[in-house]
Amino acid sequence: MITLIGKELAKEGVSFVFYGAAEECSDCRFKASCVDSLKEGHRYTITEVRDVEQKCPIHECEKVKVVVVENGEFTILTDSKGIFEGSSFDFNRKGCSNKDCDFRDMCFPEGISKEEKGFYVKDLGKFKDCPRGNSLEKCIVKIHD
Numbered sequence: 001m002i003t004l005i006g007k008e009l010a011k012e013g014v015s016f017v018f019y020g021a022a023e024e025c026s027d028c029r030f031k032a033s034c035v036d037s038l039k040e041g042h043r044y045t046i047t048e049v050r051d052v053e054q055k056c057p058i059h060e061c062e063k064v065k066v067v068v069v070e071n072g073e074f075t076i077l078t079d080s081k082g083i084f085e086g087s088s089f090d091f092n093r094k095g096c097s098n099k100d101c102d103f104r105d106m107c108f109p110e111g112i113s114k115e116e117k118g119f120y121v122k123d124l125g126k127f128k129d130c131p132r133g134n135s136l137e138k139c140i141v142k143i144h145d
Contacts, residue, residue: 004034005046005067006059015045015072017111022058030054034064042143043072043111071143073121077106077136083123089141091116101131106138118143 009016021035028034038044048068056064082089092115096107112118124138 001037001044001069002033003037003044003067003069004030004054004056004064006056007053007061007063007065008059010046010049010065010067012046012049015043017041017043024058028056030056030064038069041111041113043074043109044069045072072111073140073142074109074112075106075124075138075140076109076112077103077127077130077138079134079136083120083137083139085120085123088117088119088144091118091141091143096132098131103127103129103131107136112141112143116143 005016018035018038018040020040021031025031025035046067047070050066050068052066053063054066055062076091078089078091091112096104098104101107118141121140121142124140127136127138130136
């Protein structure tokens, strides 16, 4: 998928979460190719940076570059049932009352919403440090397009 991103951020391998379009974007002639193809709240990774630049008043150096992005990968902690590399999953983590847990961002990662569908890229093995004693598996996952 092609989009535009601030010139300073346009580097292969950079991941970002799209939080929605700025107010100034509503009248921009590049809106369709810049923000309309992105889904709010999702993480993307830049896979290619092209040599095309455009002016954009909302970015630091007032320039954006054309980039190719794909859905980003996440390292997550999940219930240890049914994890096979390449298999699909529904991300439907149940709530956890431990708001101060050091690992909370892996159980509820930013950029992936509840009931999202994706697939397991890699199983990183059992995770034994859950303060609640839950049986968890550490995995790399990717969301379907």
